[in-house]
Amino acid sequence: MPGTSNLVELLTRNLRQSGIYIAFVFIVALFTVLTGGTLLAPNNVTNLILQYSYILILAIGMVMIIVAGHIDLSVGSVVALTGAVSAVLTIQQGLPWWVGVLAALGTGVLVGIWQGFWVAVVGIPAFIVTLAGMLIFRGLTLQVLGNVSLSPFPSEYQQIAGGFLNGLIGGQGYDAFTLLIAAIAVIGYAVSSWRTRMRKLEFDQPVESLVLFALKILAIAAVVMAFAWQLAHSRGLPIVLILLAALVLIYGAVTKRSVFGRHIYAMGGNLSAAQLSGVNTRRVNFLLFVNMGVLASIAGIVYASRSNSAQPAAGEMFELDAIAAAFIGGAAVTGGVGTVMGAIVGGLIMAVMSNGMQIMGIEQSTQSVVRGVVLVLAVAFDVYNKRRAQGSR
Incomplete structure (x- = not known):
């Protein structure tokens, strides 16, 4: 029956899409038990966000690169270079903190232009270009810093990753402002989801039942408010979390609702078909790497602010963490599949696992062994899903 077939297809697709979220909830619950509740203690939840925010920022750009069928091995070195540029200007030269921030962003743009030129215009595979970039930008970092660490940053710069918004509207033993922002976010998500549902119904596209839709919204609301409750009982709303949320919203909209986003998925799904359809693949590739350079510079600013120093070895292995976050979050090895939200959840899974294992000693x-096994299993699951889909055709 057509109706039954559509229902089964919908349930299968929803289960596949929701699998990462189910896995995240399971891992959080598991490590909460194993750590005796320490994982979800207010101070630890706050520290979790502060410690892994720069990886999540990198994951946003990395998933877009992977969806387009590329890879970027240089982001860790770019993190180090942009932090070094900020440090030299603000610490050695004594310039205002915002000059260091703008210089870091400018450096990220130049890095993106450099790598985008070789990938998009010359046609060298991104793997080779960014592998070379990893070496080039690490070497430049050593030259900029003179092979020594610089610290401390101005107090304003430190607030980027270490500052909090709290006490704005009071609260007895908790920060009411944090809860208010979380409630507004939940309402915004619910309204957006309802509008998406209604648009699908207008075009006779399959959607989950109203009961399942309501349960999904309630479950997400409960998780978000529980998370906000823990933050409210610690130090309030981290400034870096606001930055991360803004990036997720912006890039979520870009990948889902813009022409540029559709072109990225088209290229990753079938490059030849995308070119025949009129997609300017050179332009898309160039902008992708410029965008990655900007996001890597933002991550570099956050990391330097968090560590309150610029170090020659900063950012080592960050590219692998970002790549792992994208793949664990559902990105396909062959490109064409992946979401910003999935990459964020994948990054959070890695963060919870690392933090939980650190607490356990x-x-x-x-x-490293556990994280590697999780990455292999995530990619194996993607391969299994592709084979099953091909076998059902």
Whole structure:
């Protein structure tokens, strides 16, 4: 029956899309038990956001690169270089903090232009270009810093990753402003989801039942408010979380609702078909790497602010964490599949696992093994889904 077939297809697709969220809830619950509740303690939840915010920022750009069928191995070195440029200007030269921020962003743009030129115009594979970039920008970092660390940054600069908004509207033993912002976010998500549902109904596209839709909204609202409750009982709303939320909203809209976003998915799905359809693949590739450079510079600013220093070894292995976040979040190895929200959840899974294992006192070597196994399983799941889809045709 057509109706039954559509329902089964809808349920299967929803389960596949929701699998990462189910896995995230399971991992949080598991490590909450294993750490005796310490994982979800207010101070630890705050520290979790502060410690892994720069990886999540990198994951946003990385998932777009992967969806287009590329990879970027240089982002860790770009994080180090942009932080070094900020440090030299603000610490050594004594310039205002905002000059260091603008200089870091400008450096990220130049890096993106450099790599975008070789990938989009010359046609060198991104793997090779960014592998070279990893070496080039790490070397430049050493030259800029003179192979020494610089610290401390001005107090205003430190507030980027270490500042909080709290006490604006009071609260007895908690920050009411944090809860208010979370409530507004939940309402905004609910309204946006309802509008999306109604648009699908207008075009006779399959949607979940109203009961399932309501349960999904309630579940998300409960998770968000519980998270906000923990933040409200710690130090309030981190400034870096506001920055991260803004990036997620902006890039979520870009990838889902803009022509540029549709072109990225078209290229990753079938490059030849995209070119025949009139997609300017050179332009898209160029802008992708410029965008990655900007996001890497933002991550560099946040990391330098968080560590209150610029170090020659800053950002090492960050590219692998960002790539892992994208793949665990559902990005396909072959391109064409992946979402910003999925990459964020994938990054949070890695963050919760790392933080939980640190609390438990597990050795770093064992932590690396566990994270590697999780990455392999995530990619294996993607491969399995593709084979099953092809077999059902």
